[in-house]
Amino acid sequence: MLQPEKTVLIVEDSDTDYEIVCWAFRKMPNAPRLLRFSNGELALAYLDGLTSNQAQGPIDYPSLVLIDLNLPGIAGVQVLRQIRNSPGTSSLPIVIFSSSSREGDIEQCYRSGANSYVIKPLKLDDMLQTMEIIVSYWLHCVALPKTTHPRSAKLSS
């Protein structure tokens, strides 16, 4: 049975980094769909629209959110917090995807509710491997609550 295509929402301002992620996704079999926002405001507005607008098709609900820390406008940590604090999206799995290896950053993200923190690798091979692990883990391996789905969160509340 063909699995319905899943969506990974990515908040990434760097075109280069986005292209690298795209490259990795292209290499993946059964790669999920990537939905990119180049800043936090747009991403939050999109998620907010999902929970308030029932007309959206199921394909538009992200199963996983990847957030770069260093963003123009609202910082990545702030985007993470708002997603966590908003009832409609509070149980979305969020992976922080950053080039910072600073302990302070890592700790702050986990405190703010990140599910994982991944340091962007330099080599393409490493990037591919990392992406495969993330996708297979969060999209295929683990069971997630129904409320993860923005609409069901909306309906149940």
Add this chain to the structure above:
Amino acid sequence: MDFRKSMSIKIETALPADEMVTSKNVDLSNCDREQVQYPGAIQPHGFMLVTKIPGYSILQASSNTAAFLGVKASDLLGCNLSAVLSEEQVVSIDGRLKRENFEGAPLHVASATLEGNNFDVQAHRMGESLLLEFELRTVDQAFAASSSNLDDKYALFQRIHQAISRMSHSTDLQSFLDAATEEAFYLTGYERVLVYRFLEDGSGWVCSERLSPGLEPFLGLHYPPSDIPLPARRLFSLTWVRHQPDISYTPVRMVPELNPLTGQALDMSYALLRSVSVMYVDYLKNMGTQSSLVMTLMKEGRLWGMIACHHSSSVKHVPYEIRAACEILAHMVSLCMASKESEEQAEFKLSLRDKRSEFVRKVAGQADFAAALEEFAPDLLGLVRADGAAAVVNGKILTVGITPTAHEIQCIVAWLCAQPKQSVFSTAHLSSHMPEANEFASAAAGLTALCFNNPQKDFFLWFRPEILQTVNWAGDPNKPVDITDNGQRLTPRKSFALWKETVRWKSDPWLDVEVDAVKDLRSSLLELVLRKAEELGRLYDDLRSSYSELDAFAYAAAHDLKEPLRGIHAYAEMILDEDLEKLDNSSKAKVESIRRLAARMDQLINSLLSYSRIGLEFLIHEELDLNVVLADALDSLSVLLKQYPAKVQIMPHMPTLYGDRQRVLEVFTNLISNAIKYNDKPIKIVDVGFRASEQAEGVIFFVRDNGIGIAERHREDIFRIFHRLHGREQYGGGNGAGLTIVKKILELHGGRIWIESVCREGTSFLFSFGNNTNRSS
């Protein structure tokens, strides 16, 4: 101005008769208690009548009235004063008495011609008695000769005017006193005029003298307190001028002896004709004096000294006018002397203050307080009058001038520290406090010490040497007496020959202004230290914030570099992955280079990041068991050790350390991995251990290898970031940041690192973590 009032001092009531020491029973053992104000007799150069107030009936008369009036004293008793003076004079006296009260020193109330003799009549009251003294008027030969005529009052005024103007032009106390002596010499015509100054203990010395030619000078001589006993000193302070025209007089008794109103001897404290103590007469006679006139010098209400005029060649009468002039002179000298003395002190104080502010200014100009004190220690000598000075700062002793030895100074400091807390200590006789100070009295009989940092035992010390203080006594002060031929009365010594007394272990005394100057220096220094500490704190804060700004900048820059770099690397890889067949070999090699260079740059940036991060992140200090830390280090090196087999030997029982676990681990991992990598020996040996240090840090660690060694000239370079001594692929690679990071971590812990190495034989990295290390078993 009524300056008589300023001298009025309460007179004690008489003691009961049986305890009284009077002219009848006085000797040197009791002369301090002789009731010199109750002599019951007068000098013979005039007569005295005592009348009742009011009414002026005569109560007492001196027994010499017959000689002057042709009437016996007993016949005068009960008569009215108008029997002697004219009716108008009595009325005039009565009028003045009512207005002026007449208490204290006598006032000139009348001139009278009686039986062909001229008299000056002076009056003062004692209770209900009016004492009238009739003083025989004489023409003063000396003065008459020098200035036409005594009746010419203007001549006298001019004389006084000149005296005052001359004295007021003198610049210092000594020349002022010399001028006063000179003026008194001309004014009185006495052969010897001297200024006698009392010291604290009642002794005194001659500090100024004017002599007729041929006389033996007394200048500089000291006299024991018994020479002018307390009652005499007290009477001196009651009247400005006392005059004994003829020392060898026969006292004239009062009739009756006791005052009928009081039933006691007449109190003659203020009387001009008062018969003086036989002790004083003997004393003057021993000096060869025939006639004396003494003016009192007062300072701030206390007896300061006197101007003594002695005449030895003849009896000498000084008339009332001249004595009045002397009184003005004595009063003037008293008033000016106080200001001259304070002026001198003020000038000295000012000069001390100038030197002090100069010193403080110099010290303040230096960044390092301790270093400034070292540099300017020689200037200490000028801050107070001293022959030597020492600064004891941070246990270091700096001396200038004549001082005790360093060891002796240490003893003094130790002694000072043991004393009750005192910011400034000053003594002219150190050995009276600290007996062992006798041994270095030649340098420090006197000490003034300033403690400006007690816990640190920081002191400034000023020393004055012992002066074998030579006091020139007029005769031996320990034997101030001669026993008269009949042995019945001790009399003041006859010998006034110079007798030198040596005072041991003492220095020139420190003046109050000097001790005050040292106290002021202390507060200036404390202020300075506080200001310096504040400055240093601010500087430290600035430095720290600029360091962390620098670290923050390096971190942000490095971080921002990573993103484009990742792109370069990724695109190079994509080309190699996807478009490989489109490239010729040369292009392939070039793209391969781009990828390789990007990878290396990434390594460098990572190093820079971790280096700058050390300064940005707080160290988390905790107790670390180094045995555990080293086990962890070996664990993390296991991959490297597989690649480069080596024998890593860790000394058992490593100490515990107070530090940041992650950072300390980094230090050992880094150093051990270097020791393994930079090693070309077939059997690589790395020793890790520690040893005790003589320094405050306590423990020194080492990581020692038998590797390639580091040449002397590179030993500083290797700690510079990205500095490499070898090719990048040689000795296991590395980016040249490891040792820089190690050094920074150690410095953040308060420690340091250095190298001992022999080329081609091995290297020892020695390091400490400051005083964070504890030895444990």
